[in-house]
Amino acid sequence: MFRYIGLLSLAITSLSFSQDCNFTLLGELSDFHDGTPIVSATIYIKENDRYITSDFDGKFKIENLCKGPLTLTISHIACETKTVYVNITGDTFKAITLEHHIEELGEVSVTGNSTKQETNTAQKAVIEVNEIEAFSSGSLADITRTISGVSTLNTGNNIVKPIIHGLHSSRVITMQNGVRMQDQEWGLEHAPTVDVNALQEITLVKGASALAYSGDAIGGAIVLRPIKAYNRDTLVGKTIAVYDSNNRGYTVSSSLFKSYKEGWFFGGQGTYRRFGDSKAPDYVLSNTGLDFKAFSLQSGYRSFEESFNVYYSYVDNEIGILSSAHIGGIDQFIESIESGQPSTIQGFTYDIKDPRQRIRHHLVKAEYERRFSNLGKLSIQYDYQSNQRQEFDRRRGDFRGVPSIDLLLQTHGLQTKFLFDSNSNVKVQAGIQSQYQDNFADPATGVFRLIPDFQRFDIGTFVTSEWKLDNGYLLEGAIRYDFNHIDAQKIYREFRWEERGYDQDFADIVVDENIAPGQLLTNPVYDFHNISVAIGAKKRIDKHEFALNYSLSNRAPNPSELFSDGLHQSVARIEVGNLRLGKETANQLSATYTYQNSRFKVLVEPYINRIDNYIFIAPTELGIRIIGQAGAFLEYEFLGTDALIYGVDLNLDYLLSERLSIKNSTAFIIGEDLKNNEALIDMPPLNTRTTIQYQNKEWNSLAVGLTSDFFAMQNNFPNYNFLYTVPSTGEEVLVDVSTPPQAYHLLHFNSSIETKLFKKNTLEIGFSIQNILNTSYRNYLNRLRFFADEVGRNFQVQLKFNY
Template sequence: MKRFFSKNFALWSMVVLSLLSTTLPAFAQNSNSFRIIVFDAESQLPVIGVSLSRHKDIAPTKGDGILQISPSLLKGDSLHLHAIGYLPLTVAVQEVRHHQPLRVQLRPMSNQLNEAVVSGQRVLHTQNAVSNSITTADIAKNLGNTFAGMLEQVSGVSMIQTGSTIAKPVVHGMYGNRLLIMNNGVRQQGQQWGVDHAPELDASAAGRVTVVKGAEAVRYGSEALGGVVLMDAQPLPYGQRKIMGKLSGLYGTNGRKYAVTQHLSQSFPLFGGDAAWRAQGTYVNGGDRSTGSYLLNNTGMREVTASAALGWRNSRLELQGFYSFYSTQVGVLYSAQMGDEELLRERIKIGQPVNFYPWTRSIDYPHQKVVHHVGKLEGRYTFANKSRLSVKTAWQHDDRREYNQRRNYRSMVPTLDLRLNNFQTDAQWKHTYADNWSSEIGAFYGAIDNYNEPGTGVVPIIPNYTQQNLGAYAIQKYTGHDWGAELGARADHQTIDARGKNIFGENYGNLTRYTNFTYSAGAHYHVLPQLDVLTNFGTAWRAPHVHELYSYGVEQSSGLFARGDSTLRPEVSAKWVTSLRYASKRITASVDAYLQWIDHYIYDEPTKEVITMVSGAYPVFQYRSDNAFFRGIDADFSARITPKLHYTVGGSMVWANETKTNRPLPYIPSFRATQSLAYHFGHLGHLHDIHAKVTHRFVAKQTRFDAKADLIDHTPPAYQLWGAELSANFVMRNGHHLHILLTADNLFNLTYREYTNRFRYYAHDLGRDVRLMLTWDF
């Protein structure tokens, strides 16, 4: 018990602080007036400039988002709130009288066709790029879910899995080092090179997540072939003088998982400017998961995360510091570790475990432990001519340990013990002039030092290596009334020095240097009042990772033996994405189509060999490369059938094959579509925003499949999953809100397999999961 509380001291401290904060006098009501506090429904920040219709005597909201209303003006049945860029909101006068202060939310107008996604004052991507965003409200619903699982809400995004707890996002068939993840403006660097290595990220810590589907190599450099995932926390609450936050708790039936997360924020004056802070912590604990038919032994997980940000700004200068901590332990399904070759082939033939043990919350061997730290310092200065200079430096440390069942009581000694240190710094200068023109230039430097900790008793799967990246870019934009365009170019240089010893004690590795030039061109055009078209063409590149070049060993969670190829060449890509977006009062629709050509596309496929080691027998997967052609389409449609009934449907399809032989590439997602029907009941007493939704997901059988590139000669059949959601807000007398959310996935407990799950050889996917989540906003 003592160890538990000491390990999670930061998390428990924030929970206690949130309870104490509700007693602060800052929330005391002014007896001479009524108050309405207005928040942005997506960012959860106070909204500035909110006013009341037909009440010109009431001052609009300022930085704290508060409307002060005298009792003499509180007449009639309702008040009408409006602000530029937001949908109007009607509030019952009776609610204002009985709930003080009353907290309400304004929803931003849906106008993502001609705007860039902005977090605070930093533009995250160009308005000429095709992108989709996940709002704060949708992110909050994914407490306890994986980062990749949360991203599946976006059409064209799926995930490649290794069992029930490890998943990586897939965008247009691209995953791993082809998909760049920006964590609060920092390039995510960890041991994410293996399919069985998930990104070291807490999905619940994000304020907004944006998936940019084009090749964004000009702005972000290498590894952005498939696109960029921008994960940013909520902007610091400048002007918010009171401690505000939320506390969420969750329980899920599958794995008997429970989770708690805490967010706190405040602003205060400092040194003639405005300072603000934000803190967050999450704890997740789950036991053995289950399919629709049986238990998956040793699939429990633990996760502890925390982050804090502190910023200061005045009219010209803004400074910000950020730190995050991520720690996880995940169990590996027993069935992935086979005793000998005969047993391996028999288990693959059966397709599921043959031995079952009682459910447990404990995690046995084999398992993984990962600890990841991120620290960032950032400064932005605005010159008199309105140009802006941003400088940012960041540090990351990643510690990955993998444990197997070993003889002679050595299971507690990791078979893989990797340490990674990363330093990166970049600078950007942006200037807008002549009303329509803007220029942007930037430079980046990054260094990685990755080494194997000695003493494991096992030859490391990859050698020690150092890597250095240097890049510079320039982008020129024109933005008119109905259209805009941009051109960009970038130069990159990368050096990798890898050195190691193989199982025979022989030295291997090499010093390699890569230089590449990339460019992009994009445009958007407002064709009709409701119709926009966006198009973007860009080149990108990616050097082969050390894992693809030199790996020789077991990928623990995947249950396979990986073998690299030191002759692999860099991937070079060209991608063209075009999007049509339609939006009216009742209907929104979008269609994204893309073509992508990749020279020297790198992937692994089975050789039909089996290597038997002390820990078991493993199929051999060899890395190779071929020229490849990807193309596909994403589509979304949403209709407001009645003011309370809302229907949405979205689907995606991707084709990928070698250009020379036309052979289908492995592990490409099959066609999938998701539809939902939602009904808004309104309010009942103190319950507000009562909402019910039914979802249906269809995933087709992957028929574009080459049996020679797989362990088995067939793909799983198509499957359909149903889900449900019921939510409501309970308004307390002190104005605080309690959000109640009940969700169910795989409602009918279907037993199925997903083609892109590498554990499909040994087990089925997850069964029914019913989750109850309570969130207290204060």
């Protein structure tokens, strides 16, 4: 028995030694994008436990292999490590591609303070996560205002939207995680519905690259990138808690993300913010509280060849409107101007009463990307948004608690684009984008609808390109075509229809002349065809850099500009649209000069923008209108003119020592109404910001800074003042709705320190003071400046725990 076992063992041993192990594997490594060889890559052979490297041609050879499986792990600087399985059945050749631009797996790669460049020849600015976190209790516009040339348009202290070179609302688009935000941004008191704590980076994009997002972004595109999962097996998170003394407000935000080395990831983030009434230096700003809730979820798979992700976000924001801004008529408005203080001053409270706004916004996005060897990347995206805006006024009886405006805007978007990037010196991106919108104005409000029901369809196609020339020049170019279709169901009151001469010019759009007593139903339909073009060039000479850009942009009027008609109680005025408005056409020329050495950097950005059919809102010639028992109200209308906007942005950075630096940003802008030979309304005044900052990493990353903000008085403004006869006295008074407030100067302080709690956990403590001197002032670009001063001194404490 033992003899047979021995013979069998000998036979098996002899068979194994006779196995053919003379096979050779020849491999070739190349860049997935352009096919260039990957030189000096490291190849680990698991079965043999040894390493080899690729040669100058990207090739490698493994000899004396036996039949069977072979596992190779390939790594290279700036490449994603890749594991390849090869079944050896004889002499074998294996071509292997690597992603040699791993930073492109995400839309942005952040290492320290570096970011992927969004545009090369046009004006741009990037705000990174550390700066964003300093504004955890603030708004998107509060953050972007730190960029030279960007101001804010305010409705009180909690509704803030960005102004870029004098342009705002529909002329400035917001891209949230690749989705154009549709949150009824046309309203001057409609701020972007965004949770800043969900963001990793904010980029202001202009020029050729902006045409990949939209053709009507005359002011620019604000690109928001959410917190991204890492490209490795890890679990990371952070929690930020903030307390503000002025409004006794608190903000808590947490995020947690898990990713796996195989490429799968998922994560979530949430924020809760609660403010009570803010306080001016001399009084409480009654009913200025805020109740903000938001969360987002994302999941997907990511590799260098293909990826997909699903994203969902929800924002529920309730905002109190300053009580004294809710006036019963022009008499109270005059009284507010003359008294210099709010007509209603009550004690502090967290309660939010009428008037108020409530906005609920859902966003869903699904995206798929696929890379093709030696060609580029294809991406396909679908997104859906639901935005419900409710505005509540002080109402009595059966309508108590019923909103006076209740709008539901639903938007479906579908887009596909292809990036050709196989040639490192030439990049071309082409795409097509479509969007369908349905707006429903709920008639259950019992109020004549300010904005009507409408459907809107948009489709656009674009091509952008970038060339790197041998002589050191960088060129960019883009062209885009957009088609916009608007189909509305609008009810007009007969007196308004005839007063504006619509009965002569638009009789063909009347559907029903007796929809209700004194009212008629119309069906205005608009089609717009828009062409946009942008070209730019940049040249670097030693420490000097020069860039020049030209862009042609077109923007169709939005539904608010066309169809508004009625009392807008949240801003205490009547707003009237204009069916005669055409599309805006903007021709903009801008230049950038940069000088930088090891200690000093200066950046100068002059620009000039000619906009034909520029649309704006201003008081009517009548000035006021009486509405039944509600009283007399200011009346504003949308108008068109030809405008010229020009200015310059200046940025200076100087490193005084290794730890001490000083920065200054200054913006100057002029807006001219060419048809009426007067200044444009709502142009930002001259403003300058200077910050002195001390940093010492050896002292627990201590940072201390002092900031000075100066805003000059706006001396270039149109005169829309009018005379009004007070019914009770018969006295004729001048109603001043035009004169800007005086210049003002503010000082702010900020500090932070970081300490390690555990091996991989840190705690950052921040302390800051806004408006150190508790200065009383009024902001020309705050639409409630007639009723109250701005917010006074605020002490802020922030805790950030990284884990």
